[in-house]
Amino acid sequence: MNVGLSRKEHGGQREILPSLQARLDCRAGMATTTAGVAGGFVQGNLAILPEKLASAFHRFCQLNPKPCPIIGMSDVGDPRIPALGLDLDIRTDLPRYRVWRDGEVAEEPTDIMAHWRGDLVAFVIGCSYSFEEALMTDGLPIRHVERKLRVPMYRTNIACQRAGPFAGPMVVSMRPFRPADAIRAVLITSRFPAVHGAPVHLGHPHSIGIADIGKPDYGDPVPVEADEIPVFWACGVTPQAVISAAKLPFAVTHAPGMMLVTDLQNKQLAVL
């Protein structure tokens, strides 16, 4: 690992970006959630696949940009993604990984040095942390953040476009808002297409196959008050669910809540 070099590249220890510091901490063994780490910097979901499956997965993301917006991608066999951080090493810079074999989690290591191969391709996919920052900056309350819970997520009846072995339902995250705030949230998140963009649904959970809003498939339940409406965004858990369902011989993802912290800033993702 080239920690010393990275420090030099970034202009000495006093100028280390919070995002680089987070990656350095991961390299040094930090294995806790990245929620709240390096405020203002883009965090991403990770998917690593062998080259022969990577092109189909790339096409899956292309066909399903709302749940799977690619913000960075490695070359074949290259663990670096310089566009997301000059020193970034995808094998070591996340707190914890999931190694998948035949659709099951085989291991949850804190680095994947032992698993890296010359045929692997890494995809980094946008995450809702970025647009949540924009919502909070605007003064909108986010229930699960206020209550220190994980965002509730649901499998829907919205089918993703298939590509090779990759297929399945879109997973969505839900945040309840009062109606005027919901309208504002639509506008704000539409500025961030690289991190899921505008919502895909609001108001009628059953229309998208959610039988009980109180029982999310992932994350924690949060209440929706009588004067609120649930607003649903495409979620970066979708590609993980799809990879799991494809029962691939080998794949690597991040562990839940253990994201890649990049040197991109959330505000750089705004299109307007």
Add this chain to the structure above:
Amino acid sequence: MNVGLSRKEHGGQREILPSLQARLDCRAGMATTTAGVAGGFVQGNLAILPEKLASAFHRFCQLNPKPCPIIGMSDVGDPRIPALGLDLDIRTDLPRYRVWRDGEVAEEPTDIMAHWRGDLVAFVIGCSYSFEEALMTDGLPIRHVERKLRVPMYRTNIACQRAGPFAGPMVVSMRPFRPADAIRAVLITSRFPAVHGAPVHLGHPHSIGIADIGKPDYGDPVPVEADEIPVFWACGVTPQAVISAAKLPFAVTHAPGMMLVTDLQNKQLAVL
């Protein structure tokens, strides 16, 4: 009236804009709705007040830009608004007017030549026809248009900011959409702040004081299907309702559905 001059200004009869033609038709006695007239051109709500009340009304519009977006305004005593049409004469160019005395409709003449005075100021306020065109161009279905009805409008419990004698509740118009279309409609109409902009509410009519969505205060009822949500925009009927409630000795507005057709194009109002 200077019809001959107007034709000349616009480069001869063969080049008359559809909007000018509509105004010429009004001058010649046309007294039917302007709905569907001069597609692509901005139509406006009209309010004419004596100078001593005009400044308070202007401030009311300033304080309540969602229901009262001013797209044009005359000088005191001047019946022209060149920014909306070089030849435009506010005394003759609408199909029908309402002359208000002490909060009641006293007359509905087809011109106001006999009522014009040197102390009057005319305000032209944006109208939802402009954003409806943008919604339909995007392929979104608008129920009341499909059914050839007037849009349903409701008095709400949202209080406008008071200015002088002008005060009262915001009036909103309602269009039902399926959720994904509702999100799209929020985004599209946000591009048109000069014609009410993004919705003010969606999903919970009772939250804004609407007891029965099937009983609008103005316009016609339209059904909201089980998989749809009602979306509410601030409405240009608000200033009329406020003028009526103020029981002014004298005011003039357009008659319902009988708008001013301007030479502005709807697409010119888009901010992005």
